[in-house]
Amino acid sequence: MSQQAAAAPLTFDIERNGNVVTVRCHGKLVAGVSDMLYREACKLLPGTKRMVLDLTDLTRMDSMGLGTLARLYVSARSAGCALQLINVGKQVRDLLGMTNMLQVFVDIGERGIRIP
Secondary structure: OOHHHHHOOEEEEEEEEOOEEEEEEEEEEOOOOHHHHHHHHHHHOOOOOEEEEEEEEEEEEOHHHHHHHHHHHHHHHHOOOEEEEEOOOHHHHHHHHHOOOOOOOOHHHHOOOOOO
């Protein structure tokens, strides 16, 4: 990882496999950087049937990050793309639960995707 990537509060890796895109997030999805994820993810929506956000390495999320997930969910649905979260950590899961946003992503559990 470069020094610039190490200093950035949020980095992500993107992998496309056919019409499925996986975005692996690293760091913090917080004010000041959350729009970066939204802009990059929206560029991937055309031709994508399913977008998976892997939050394994996401250490923190604030209300701006939560808003980004909500905006991305709406944009994905409008584009005919399913948005799924995987490997949601405790802090992020708690925030999603407190704001009742966990219900938006409840289909993850119903489809057999594990949330630790």
